[in-house]
Amino acid sequence: MLPQISSFSEYQDAYLRSISQPEMFWEEIAQAFEWRKPWEQTLNWNFTEPKIEWFAGGKLNITENCIDRHLANRGNQTAIIWEPNNPNDEVRKITYSQLSEQVNKFSNVLQAKGVAKGDRVCIYMPMVPEAAIAMLACARIGAIHSVVFAGFSSTSLSDRINDAACKVLITADGMLRGEKKIDLKQIADDAIKISPSIETCIVFDHKNFPIQMQNGRDFDWKELMSTSSAIHEATEMDSEDPLFILYTSGSTGKPKGVLHTTAGYMIYTAYTFKNVFQYQEQEVFCCTADIGWVTGHSYIVYGPLLNGATTLMFEGIPSYPDPGRFWSLIEKHRINIFYTAPTAIRALEVFGTEPFEGKDLSSLRVLGSVGEPINEEAWHWYHENVGKGNCPIVDTWWQTETGGILISPLANITPLKPAFATLPLPGVQLAILDEKGNELHGNSIEGNLCIKFPWPGMARSLYNDHERFKSAYFSTYANYYFTGDGCKKDEDGYIRITGRVDDVINVSGHRIGTGEVEDAINEHGYIIESAVVGFPHDIKGQGIWAFVICDREHHSYEELCNEAKAHVGKVIGAFARPDRIQVVKALPKTRSGKIMRRILRKIAEGDTSNLGDTSTLIDPSVVDLIKIGAEEIR
Numbered sequence: 001m002l003p004q005i006s007s008f009s010e011y012q013d014a015y016l017r018s019i020s021q022p023e024m025f026w027e028e029i030a031q032a033f034e035w036r037k038p039w040e041q042t043l044n045w046n047f048t049e050p051k052i053e054w055f056a057g058g059k060l061n062i063t064e065n066c067i068d069r070h071l072a073n074r075g076n077q078t079a080i081i082w083e084p085n086n087p088n089d090e091v092r093k094i095t096y097s098q099l100s101e102q103v104n105k106f107s108n109v110l111q112a113k114g115v116a117k118g119d120r121v122c123i124y125m126p127m128v129p130e131a132a133i134a135m136l137a138c139a140r141i142g143a144i145h146s147v148v149f150a151g152f153s154s155t156s157l158s159d160r161i162n163d164a165a166c167k168v169l170i171t172a173d174g175m176l177r178g179e180k181k182i183d184l185k186q187i188a189d190d191a192i193k194i195s196p197s198i199e200t201c202i203v204f205d206h207k208n209f210p211i212q213m214q215n216g217r218d219f220d221w222k223e224l225m226s227t228s229s230a231i232h233e234a235t236e237m238d239s240e241d242p243l244f245i246l247y248t249s250g251s252t253g254k255p256k257g258v259l260h261t262t263a264g265y266m267i268y269t270a271y272t273f274k275n276v277f278q279y280q281e282q283e284v285f286c287c288t289a290d291i292g293w294v295t296g297h298s299y300i301v302y303g304p305l306l307n308g309a310t311t312l313m314f315e316g317i318p319s320y321p322d323p324g325r326f327w328s329l330i331e332k333h334r335i336n337i338f339y340t341a342p343t344a345i346r347a348l349e350v351f352g353t354e355p356f357e358g359k360d361l362s363s364l365r366v367l368g369s370v371g372e373p374i375n376e377e378a379w380h381w382y383h384e385n386v387g388k389g390n391c392p393i394v395d396t397w398w399q400t401e402t403g404g405i406l407i408s409p410l411a412n413i414t415p416l417k418p419a420f421a422t423l424p425l426p427g428v429q430l431a432i433l434d435e436k437g438n439e440l441h442g443n444s445i446e447g448n449l450c451i452k453f454p455w456p457g458m459a460r461s462l463y464n465d466h467e468r469f470k471s472a473y474f475s476t477y478a479n480y481y482f483t484g485d486g487c488k489k490d491e492d493g494y495i496r497i498t499g500r501v502d503d504v505i506n507v508s509g510h511r512i513g514t515g516e517v518e519d520a521i522n523e524h525g526y527i528i529e530s531a532v533v534g535f536p537h538d539i540k541g542q543g544i545w546a547f548v549i550c551d552r553e554h555h556s557y558e559e560l561c562n563e564a565k566a567h568v569g570k571v572i573g574a575f576a577r578p579d580r581i582q583v584v585k586a587l588p589k590t591r592s593g594k595i596m597r598r599i600l601r602k603i604a605e606g607d608t609s610n611l612g613d614t615s616t617l618i619d620p621s622v623v624d625l626i627k628i629g630a631e632e633i634r
């Protein structure tokens, strides 16, 4: 049995053990899983190459742990509840036995299409159980899944397919998000035109939308499944064999293919799911993230299934058909644990308490928050209106690269402080460093958040680019994993995340690299240069502000800005559209040609009282002009 901490002193003990004897600590947890062959070496690591191996030599298949081992005792228990976009459409409930059958069948389908161990498979799907089935089938045959969020454009999709040279693309005809129709197959077709590695496209007919199928390349999911056998012997994987790639944004350059491996990720997501949420047998767990992001991977699919939990997948959006949708969802499915993002909470806060009227939320026991800092006001609103004052909020801090939650209260165990992610989980050795790279000690400190010892769920590399893995995370400070986040540690040793300290912005919990948005804007014929920064946004957390330079007169700057916004939507996806575009004559550049983003950030934040030293700028007068322009569009 996977250990479950049940008191604060147990947490403190576990934490101390995990630091003094990390290997022994994780070995004990690893015993709770099914191994085909035990591991030989628990941990082998250095943060210089960097090289991280957990449970080397062990053999297993994660799907035997997610599915097969539950069949004897909970074959008839619901594994996945699916709530459709339209609340009047039929709910689907899939038991562990049915999940097993579907995953085995789809494993055979993939194998028949020539997918073998180590091949990459791209999944571009709506929030339907088939997305999880596809992921699990990949894992069962040893293929590496790369799920791409279905809000990405065809260009972004093909960039990701090409980077990993995926052989198969799994998609659907389309989907509805609220009332918005998204033609996934059309987008997939456009992507495949520029993705030569794709040999096969498997299409799940979700909405019966009219689509074009290309003979010999495109196949219907249901047709393939109808003749597929429900038995598939899982492929034996090494602990360190890759499980999936998930692309995320960094400060610069193209998206990074974060690579996670099998055993460490499995153990870490399972352990954190059980302990952070304090999951109890038979409870219904609902995480509203999309499967295209890491939260969906770890806490809709892997973490819950590894624990034999019932996980709810919600296809829709919080505001459709009305702003009471989340609360109806909780009532309808008697949800016990509800895990969502601050941006959703802030968006719903605007509607007040009316959407709660007549809704019974008494099933709720634990609330969770993820993806961005939760401000105190939103925390209290969530606590009082949703949790009725008696559900703890676990504010979980983590990243695509960390695989699972690293800093969080344990529900009903860790004393809470609004807007604080509180304390590190067992096994997580935090370090707070100043700009010069000195590790700060004690309490009441502030600096850059790093981690100085490996935990099993951490990323092992960036797909096909280990050098970039090293430079992005292990070069800022020697021998530390640098998260890119800033934090404060208060007088009680509690951690509050203050946000990114690099050129990554967090818009509605979506992580966006400013460089990616700039590249997309610069494709506009009239724009020669741009600089993108984040600014505080009441609902989204951060909005996107782009300063652009045009090389010729445009008949309408408004039109130009709209075109540029639309273009970003087309190149990246609608979620990355800038909120504001400001045309400027020049950008604040130093003599070496570097844009002083710090100044632009301050202007976008509306905090221009102290812009700091501007003497190194080639032309400090551009700053005043930008300030005036910013006031006009604010």
Ligand code: PRX
Pocket (backbone or CB within 6 Å): 248, 293, 294, 295, 369, 370, 371, 372, 373, 374, 395, 396, 397, 398, 399, 400, 401, 421, 483, 484, 485, 497, 499, 500, 506, 509, 510, 511
């Ligand atoms: O800045 C932090 C923020 O989200 C970043 C990671 O984004 P991503 O890889 O997309 O993963 C999001 C879901 C785990 C972090 O570097 N972040 C995530 N959770 C929190 C947070 N910021 C503050 N508080 C959190 N609870």
